[in-house]
Amino acid sequence: MRLSQFFLPTLKEVPSEAQIVSHQLMLRAGMIRQSSAGIYSWLPLGYRVLRKIEQIVREEQDAAGCQELLMPTIQPADIWRESGRYDDYGKEMLRITDRHGREMLYGPTNEELITEIVKASVRSYRDLPKLLYHVQWKFRDEVRPRFGVMRGREFLMKDSYSFDLDREGARRAYNKMFVTYLRTYARMGLKAIPMQADTGPIGGDLSHEFIILAQTGESEVFCDRELIERDVLSEAVDLDGDLQPVVDTWTSRYAATDEMHEPTRFEAEVPEDRRVSARGIEVGHIFYFGTKYSEAMGATVANQEGLQVPMEMGSYGIGVSRLVGAIIEACHDEAGIVWPRSVAPFDVGLINLKVGDLACDKAASDMYQSLRLAGLDVLYDDADERAGVKFANMDLIGLPFQVVVGPRGLKTGVVEIKNRATGKRYELSPESALAHLTV
Amino acid sequence: MRLSQFFLPTLKEVPSEAQIVSHQLMLRAGMIRQSSAGIYSWLPLGYRVLRKIEQIVREEQDAAGCQELLMPTIQPADIWRESGRYDDYGKEMLRITDRHGREMLYGPTNEELITEIVKASVRSYRDLPKLLYHVQWKFRDEVRPRFGVMRGREFLMKDSYSFDLDREGARRAYNKMFVTYLRTYARMGLKAIPMQADTGPIGGDLSHEFIILAQTGESEVFCDRELIERDVLSEAVDLDGDLQPVVDTWTSRYAATDEMHEPTRFEAEVPEDRRVSARGIEVGHIFYFGTKYSEAMGATVANQEGLQVPMEMGSYGIGVSRLVGAIIEACHDEAGIVWPRSVAPFDVGLINLKVGDLACDKAASDMYQSLRLAGLDVLYDDADERAGVKFANMDLIGLPFQVVVGPRGLKTGVVEIKNRATGKRYELSPESALAHLTV
Numbered sequence: 001m002r003l004s005q006f007f008l009p010t011l012k013e014v015p016s017e018a019q020i021v022s023h024q025l026m027l028r029a030g031m032i033r034q035s036s037a038g039i040y041s042w043l044p045l046g047y048r049v050l051r052k053i054e055q056i057v058r059e060e061q062d063a064a065g066c067q068e069l070l071m072p073t074i075q076p077a078d079i080w081r082e083s084g085r086y087d088d089y090g091k092e093m094l095r096i097t098d099r100h101g102r103e104m105l106y107g108p109t110n111e112e113l114i115t116e117i118v119k120a121s122v123r124s125y126r127d128l129p130k131l132l133y134h135v136q137w138k139f140r141d142e143v144r145p146r147f148g149v150m151r152g153r154e155f156l157m158k159d160s161y162s163f164d165l166d167r168e169g170a171r172r173a174y175n176k177m178f179v180t181y182l183r184t185y186a187r188m189g190l191k192a193i194p195m196q197a198d199t200g201p202i203g204g205d206l207s208h209e210f211i212i213l214a215q216t217g218e219s220e221v222f223c224d225r226e227l228i229e230r231d232v233l234s235e236a237v238d239l240d241g242d243l244q245p246v247v248d249t250w251t252s253r254y255a256a257t258d259e260m261h262e263p264t265r266f267e268a269e270v271p272e273d274r275r276v277s278a279r280g281i282e283v284g285h286i287f288y289f290g291t292k293y294s295e296a297m298g299a300t301v302a303n304q305e306g307l308q309v310p311m312e313m314g315s316y317g318i319g320v321s322r323l324v325g326a327i328i329e330a331c332h333d334e335a336g337i338v339w340p341r342s343v344a345p346f347d348v349g350l351i352n353l354k355v356g357d358l359a360c361d362k363a364a365s366d367m368y369q370s371l372r373l374a375g376l377d378v379l380y381d382d383a384d385e386r387a388g389v390k391f392a393n394m395d396l397i398g399l400p401f402q403v404v405v406g407p408r409g410l411k412t413g414v415v416e417i418k419n420r421a422t423g424k425r426y427e428l429s430p431e432s433a434l435a436h437l438t439v
Numbered sequence: 440m441r442l443s444q445f446f447l448p449t450l451k452e453v454p455s456e457a458q459i460v461s462h463q464l465m466l467r468a469g470m471i472r473q474s475s476a477g478i479y480s481w482l483p484l485g486y487r488v489l490r491k492i493e494q495i496v497r498e499e500q501d502a503a504g505c506q507e508l509l510m511p512t513i514q515p516a517d518i519w520r521e522s523g524r525y526d527d528y529g530k531e532m533l534r535i536t537d538r539h540g541r542e543m544l545y546g547p548t549n550e551e552l553i554t555e556i557v558k559a560s561v562r563s564y565r566d567l568p569k570l571l572y573h574v575q576w577k578f579r580d581e582v583r584p585r586f587g588v589m590r591g592r593e594f595l596m597k598d599s600y601s602f603d604l605d606r607e608g609a610r611r612a613y614n615k616m617f618v619t620y621l622r623t624y625a626r627m628g629l630k631a632i633p634m635q636a637d638t639g640p641i642g643g644d645l646s647h648e649f650i651i652l653a654q655t656g657e658s659e660v661f662c663d664r665e666l667i668e669r670d671v672l673s674e675a676v677d678l679d680g681d682l683q684p685v686v687d688t689w690t691s692r693y694a695a696t697d698e699m700h701e702p703t704r705f706e707a708e709v710p711e712d713r714r715v716s717a718r719g720i721e722v723g724h725i726f727y728f729g730t731k732y733s734e735a736m737g738a739t740v741a742n743q744e745g746l747q748v749p750m751e752m753g754s755y756g757i758g759v760s761r762l763v764g765a766i767i768e769a770c771h772d773e774a775g776i777v778w779p780r781s782v783a784p785f786d787v788g789l790i791n792l793k794v795g796d797l798a799c800d801k802a803a804s805d806m807y808q809s810l811r812l813a814g815l816d817v818l819y820d821d822a823d824e825r826a827g828v829k830f831a832n833m834d835l836i837g838l839p840f841q842v843v844v845g846p847r848g849l850k851t852g853v854v855e856i857k858n859r860a861t862g863k864r865y866e867l868s869p870e871s872a873l874a875h876l877t878v
Binding site: 046050098099120 | 480
């Protein structure tokens with residue numbers, strides 16, 4: 001993509017309404033634009049990141065045997081009356097009356113709707129287990145939306161739902177999602193720690209939040225350093241095998257959010273040199289709530305004895321749009337965003353320092369072609385701007401690598417590569433630069 | 440995917456509420472399930488098709504240099520007051536009041552919002568042209584929603600918007616979308632004919648509908664057979680070149696919907712043997728409307744002389760969820776759906792005729808692995824069911840090819856391949872079958 005053509009409205013000033021760094025950086029980098037309070041348009045740069053995150057989430061759900069479907073945003077009020085949650089949800093639920101006076105709502109979550117779908121077609125224990133998910137926009141009418149996409153009103157979530165015959169089956173599904181979540185966040189370059197959690201309005205008696213560590217995180221968390229040092233992706237896991245031992249290795253170590261923190265237990269269980277207190281952000285939440293919805297809504301199956309029993313259920317959420325902000329909170333410096341490679345909007349930012357100079361134009365254009373041929377996504381800054389502005393903008397949007405083509409380097413046959421995360425710079429021939437970036 | 444695990448709630452009965460064949464088949468094939476009137480959940484089989492269509496649309500938009508972003512579903516009423524359309528839209532607009540009493544709405548289209556976004560960051564003719572699109576759920580509160588996803592209330596659309604300095608630029612954008620639309624539909628195996636159209640509530644003075652031919656289409660269309668016989672994909676087109684001659688070859692031939700049809704002109708312009716009257720379905724609509732929104736909303740840029748001029752705009756829509764129904768209307772027979780290969784939910788349906796028989800299980804399982812290794816998406820019917828039920832279900836869901844593994848064939852070392860579209864069957868060795876399917 002040529003910067004001269006790309007729709008990238010970066011801002012020079014820090015917008016005054018943005019209180020946290022991810023919100024500031026997303027506005028400054030031209031990733032989002034507010035449409036109403038807590039409701040954003042995702043501009044091309046931001047949308048690229050959102051889709052990359054969504055795709056990682058999807059691939060890991062698919063790998064776990066979770067099947068994708070899509071429920072609508074607008075739901076009928078009736079099913080929420082059936083479950084008993086229509087009144088519980090209060091003013092956070094965006095209630096709508098259609099032209100015929102029917103009560104509808106913009107779904108804040110989907111336990112009722114998925115239960116109705118599965119109930120209509122699953123008859124017997126032989127149809128179970130089922131693990132279904134969707135990635136859909138949701139709405140919560142927050143009283144004071146703020147922090148950009150971290151606490152927006154219209155937000156994108158992945159939510160999965162498991163349906164099993166019994167507690168053991170439900171626990172298997174829970175464990176599968178537990179392990180899948182660890183892999184999902186690790187693939188985004190994040191350190192995610194599962195922490196026991198309250199179940200809140202979803203209900204149930206087993207629940208974990210997934211908290212990622214971020215310098216500027218919203219809350220304080222306490223955990224055993226060993227959990228942080230684990231390399232989740234290097235451990236091969238059989239998702240169809242017994243995952244209880246894996247889950248146990250995570251839940252047996254101390255990890256707690258501020259609200260659940262017990263200082264005496266922390267000190268007793270964790271040796272001093274492994275005690276970590278850090279800032280964290282919630283990016284996922286999983287629930288086992290048994291028959292709460294299936295009983296209320298009559299979602300039963302015939303068991304092996306032919307008796308009708310309510311299905312055992314769980315639900316599993318990842319805040320997809322929230323993750324864009326959360327990743328920035330975890331990955332930034334004074335100059336801007338520092339994207340992990342797997343979610344970066346482009347792999348490489350190519351800077352032509354002297355647009356209009358024949359040699360620079362030729363070398364930059366050749367490099368642009370070569371990088372794209374090698375399969376990399378490249379943002380090519382071909383704009384007629386001062387070098388300082390170009391460097392600052394490229395640092396702000398935080399692509400993993402920058403390639404700088406300038407007249408001075410070309411005289412000695414080199415271009416400069418900058419690693420955005422480490423800040424290290426290398427002077428290399430164009431061929432070596434290409435080889436370096438495509439390893 | 441193994442059928443025994445797949446969430447595919449097919450129906451034996453034709454649902455009485457479904458009046459048209461695509462609605463009937465989508466319900467029977469377990470593709471969708473109604474949530475409220477005109478609002479559907481997309482079950483896994485249907486969602487696979489929806490995503491394949493969306494991806495083709497996206498690839499062709501990207502190829503045209505159109506940049507993807509995403510606007511939210513919920514919009515503020517203010518911008519619709521600015522354009523003057525807030526009252527025009529009447530009861531079809533789903534109006535919402537949030538907890539603070541602010542007037543919002545579920546977007547039925549996005550001219551206002553995109554104009555506001557572009558206006559905020561585009562200052563000069565040097566920032567133009569811009570061609571932006573998104574794929575997003577929209578809502579129109581139809582008084583009597585019917586015909587399944589063909590006229591739903593919550594529906595998925597791709598809409599693009601072009602911003603240019605002058606009429607000539609806008610016409611270039613219009614032509615680019617015109618040609619891109621022809622390619623998009625052709626890739627889905629459809630015959631799409633552009634027809635001059637009324638501009639309706641969008642406004643403007645140049646507009647074409649894209650109508651696909653379908654035996655059971657909603658309206659009668661009349662055209663020159665030559666338009667139908669064109670092979671759009673075989674013609675290489677330079678999308679950055681002058682497309683007016685290409686557009687002219689389409690618009691110079693007779694093509695009209697029922698409302699615009701002029702029998703005398705039809706007979707004068709088209710030789711009798713080329714006169715086609717057929718059924719059609721609208722699947723896209725493009726508009727050039729000049730400065731209608733940019734003037735009302737003050738979206739101006741400085742031109743070469745430094746004067747502020749309103750931007751010239753167009754908008755370009757494809758009904759993505761509607762296309763799922765439209766394709767079925769165009770591609771079905773008495774037994775069920777006949778998917779074009781590019782949008783089929785799976786490439787191959789593999790039927791094991793005798794589950795539990797050692798030889799059949801082994802041969803079917805081997806075939807399943809081989810087909811997947813060859814990169815094909817396979818739905819493997821490993822359910823313990825009668826052959827008649829299996830054949831009927833596989834015909835119903837309409838995958839391009841079926842591979843049948845049965846005890847009789849295995850005795851002579853063959854499996855059967857059925858081409859769903861032609862109905863032709865071949866007996867081949869498993870190796871030849873594999874080669875046949877992976878060409």
